[in-house]
């Protein structure tokens with residue numbers, strides 16, 4: 001698409017910006033339409049086709065949080081997932097602008113802009129749009145709107161469309177939701193999407209990672225404590241239940257808690273109140289509960305390791321996130337998304353994927369699911385020498401094909417501590433069939449610490 005034929009819409013509540021954009025672009029493009037009120041955006045898009053939308057990040061009503069821009073970006077992409085949107089952002093707010101790239105914006109310009117640069121950005125976006133239109137079909141064309149793009153949740157596969165459909169139905173209810181699925185399948189993202197689509201969206205979303213809570217701090221973390229309740233309790237502390245009042249409490253790794261912890265949780269949920277440690281005054285709680293686990297909860301219940309009555313409290317609705325290997329071409333869609341994201345973050349041009357690379361990504365089993373893909377693409381974008389990512393840019397380690405590749409034997413000769421640590425990690429992960437939570441537990445690490453080590457060893 002050439003600049004001269006482009007139709008451009010500019011949405012900003014600052015009339016000076018609209019005036020300046022009109023002056024600048026009217027000689028460059030075929031048509032410039034400006035709009036002060038973002039509420040009219042969607043009806044404008046229904047009436048007329050625009051090649052590019054310039055969208056302001058901040059509107060006066062939201063005190064510069066950038067969320068309204070992100071919200072409108074989501075609505076545009078819901079209506080047309082192929083829309084080309086360039087965000088207009090204030091100087092010093094590049095962090096939010098990068099979030100908008102994750103949410104599907106093509107690029108952003110920073111106010112005050114240099115005219116030549118802005119025109120260049122527009123031209124590049126038009127070229128990218130033209131190239132996408134002419135794509136030979138190596139990457140999947142969107143079939144249905146990626147309607148959860150505003151929450152960074154992407155997926156065109158049937159399996160993910162079903163998940164999106166369930167989120168849409170369940171989000172605006174008070175139902176407790178249990179999210180099941182392997183590590184890295186997006187359970188936390190879904191929990192956030194549920195919250196943001198609920199009537200509780202303006203209230204807090206509070207996460208409690210139960211795997212990281214030892215027996216000793218479980219109650220104090222969840223229910224709070226009073227000053228002096230135990231040796232280290234120097235002040236009163238609000239628990240996560242109370243902090244989430246009016247909003248959503250996300251209990252991650254629920255399958256990892258002990259039977260005594262399950263009993264305490266059940267009592268709180270049944271009574272809809274918590275009693276902080278060191279107090280005898282119950283505090284009523286008004287929360288919507290979303291929990292997640294990668295553990296086989298029903299098998300644990302069958303072995304009496306997880307209480308069935310607690311499962312019934314948690315799983316009014318269940319959503320199972322499919323493993324990435326069952327999501328067909330979503331692998332390629334996500335790879336392309338992460339490539340754009342990490343290229344922007346590292347100030348590099350977005351690389352393309354060689355057809356053999358796409359094939360390799362499609363064939364890999366992705367035991368670490370979307371998280372593994374995300375890290376693999378980030379590494380490839382940073383280390384790649386060429387503008388096209390080739391198969392060698394993606395090296396899959398033994399950890400990712402546990403059954404096929406036995407862990408390396410200890411080498412003869414002097415041992416390097418680095419190697420010993422790497423081998424130990426590999427073996428433990430293998431012993432737990434790639435389950436990072438269990439491996440971290442056995443190694444005496446938090447999952448975050450284990451992920452850090454995996455990155456350190458390039459695993």
Ligand SMILES: Nc1ncnc2c1ncn2[C@@H]1O[C@H](COP(=O)(O)OP(=O)(O)OP(=O)(O)O)[C@@H](O)[C@H]1O
Nearest residue numbers: 152153154155182183184185186187188189370371
């Ligand atoms: N459908 C998706 N689209 C885009 N990004 C995704 C998607 N699913 C997951 N991700 C990304 O993958 C990473 C892992 O996702 P998330 O933490 O939600 O997974 P999880 O199932 O909660 O993992 P764990 O069980 O290890 O806690 C995150 O960086 C998230 O942004």
